[in-house]
Amino acid sequence: MMRKLLTVALSGTFAFSANLAANEDTTQAYIDQLTSMGFPAPKESQLVHIPPTMADLEEADIHPELKKVIRKGYDLFTNTQQLRGENVFNNMNCSSCHLGEGRMPFSAPIWPAAVTLPGYRGKNGHVNNLEERIAGCFTYSMNGKPLEYGSDNMLALSAYHQWLATGVEMYPKQPIYGRGFPAPERPAELSYANGEKLYEENCAVCHQEDGSGLRVDGHTVFPAPWGDMSNNWGAGIVRLFTAAGFIKNNMPLGQPNSLSDQEAWDIAFYMDSQERPQDPRYTGDVKETLEQFGPTFHKHSMYGQVREHDGKVLADHDNTGEKPFLKPDTIRSRNFD
Numbered sequence: 049m050m051r052k053l054l055t056v057a058l059s060g061t062f063a064f065s066a067n068l069a070a071n072e073d074t075t076q077a078y079i080d081q082l083t084s085m086g087f088p089a090p091k092e093s094q095l096v097h098i099p100p101t102m103a104d105l106e107e108a109d110i111h112p113e114l115k116k117v118i119r120k121g122y123d124l125f126t127n128t129q130q131l132r133g134e135n136v137f138n139n140m141n142c143s144s145c146h147l148g149e150g151r152m153p154f155s156a157p158i159w160p161a162a163v164t165l166p167g168y169r170g171k172n173g174h175v176n177n178l179e180e181r182i183a184g185c186f187t188y189s190m191n192g193k194p195l196e197y198g199s200d201n202m203l204a205l206s207a208y209h210q211w212l213a214t215g216v217e218m219y220p221k222q223p224i225y226g227r228g229f230p231a232p233e234r235p236a237e238l239s240y241a242n243g244e245k246l247y248e249e250n251c252a253v254c255h256q257e258d259g260s261g262l263r264v265d266g267h268t269v270f271p272a273p274w275g276d277m278s279n280n281w282g283a284g285i286v287r288l289f290t291a292a293g294f295i296k297n298n299m300p301l302g303q304p305n306s307l308s309d310q311e312a313w314d315i316a317f318y319m320d321s322q323e324r325p326q327d328p329r330y331t332g333d334v335k336e337t338l339e340q341f342g343p344t345f346h347k348h349s350m351y352g353q354v355r356e357h358d359g360k361v362l363a364d365h366d367n368t369g370e371k372p373f374l375k376p377d378t379i380r381s382r383n384f385d
Contacts, residue, residue, distance in 0.1 A: 053299045057121045071297040086305030087154055087226070087297070091351040095222035099159050099212040121208025124201060125158075129191065129268055131201070131328040137371035138278055138325075141259055142205075145189060145285060147298055149210060155299040155306075159212035160224050171345055176285045177365035178206050183378055188283040191325050191369050193376045229293030230307035238288075240357060243318025246311050248292070250300050251319075255275055259322055274322035280293025287348035293318035321350050322360065325369035328379060 078098055083089050090096050100108070102122055105115055120295050124130070126149060128141040142158075143149060150158035161181050169176045171184070183194030194203040248257060254270040261272035270277040275348055285291050296312035298304055307315070331337045338352035344353065351363045368374055
C-alpha cells in the first residue's frame with residue numbers, strides 16, 4: 049500500500065523518517081517501530097495510514113492560503129491555551145490528550161474523524177459533523193465554550209484534521225489501525241489504594257500529587273488529570289476504559305506499554321475517582337443526571353458513585369471551575385423528523 053510519509057516526531061517517544069514517496073517497505077518499517085514499542089501489529093484487514101507532517105505541508109502542491117489555514121489549525125491544536133478565557137477554561141490543549149500533534153497511533157489520532165464524519169454519535173444521540181465533534185471537545189475536555197461554527201478558528205482546526213487524513217478515502221471500509229485509546233481487558237477487581245500508590249510512583253512527578261499538572265510562564269507543560277483545571281465530568285476520559293487505554297498506551301510519557309494492564313486500570317480508577325468540574329449536561333441533581341446519562345455515557349464512569357474510602361458522592365456539586373456558566377449554548381439536539 050502506497051503511503052505518503054515524512055519525518056514523524058510523536059510525543060517525544062517515536063521518530064520515523066522516510067522518503068516523500070513512501071512504499072510498502074516504509075510502511076512496514078513504521079509498523080516495526082511501533083511493535084518494538086509494545087504496540088500490536090495491524091491485522092491484515094486494518095487500514096494503516098501515516099499522516100503527513102507540517103514539514104510535508106511546506107512541500108505540498110496546494111494553495112498558499114490553504115497552507116496558512118492548516119498552519120493556524122496546527123497552532124490552535126498544539127496551543128489551545130491561546131483561547132483561554134474565551135473558549136477554554138482549564139489548562140488543557142487539544143494535544144494534551146491527542147499526543148504527537150494529533151498524529152500518534154493509539155493516542156486517539158484525530159485524522160479518522162475527518163474521514164468517518166458525518167456519523168452517528170451515541171453521546172449526543174444524533175449525526176455529528178466534524179465541526180460538531182470538535183465543539184464537543186471544547187465543551188467537555190476543555191471545560192469551555194465551542195468555537196463558533198464556520199468561524200475562522202473552527203475552519204482552521206477542521207482543515208488541520210483533514211490535512212492529516214490526506215490520501216485516505218471517505219468512510220473507509222477497513223477498521224483503522226491505532227484508532228482511539230484501545231483499552232486492555234478490564235481486570236476482575238480494581239484497587240483505589242494501588243492506583244494511588246502507582247500514581248505517586250509514576251505520574252506525580254509530572255502531574256503533581258494533587259493532580260494540578262504543571263504550568264510554566266502561563267504555558268501548560270503537563271495537564272491536570274483532575275481538579276478545576278482539568279476536563280469536566282462529561283469528557284470522554286472520565287470513562288474508566290478510555291482512561292485505562294490512554295494510560296496503557298501512552299504513560300508514563302516516553303514509556304508506552306510499560307505498565308501492566310492491572311496497573312493502567314488501577315491508575316485510571318484512582319484518577320477518575322477524583323473531583324472535577326460538573327458535567328455540562330447536569331440537571332441540578334446528580335442522581336437525576338445519572339439516571340438520564342447513566343445507561344449510556346456514565347455507566348463507564350464514577351459519576352454519582354460513592355467513593356468507598358471516604359463515602360463521598362462524586363460530582364454532587366455545582367462547581368464549574370473557572371468557567372462562568374454550566375452549559376454552552378451550542379449544545380443542542382438534532383433530528384430530521
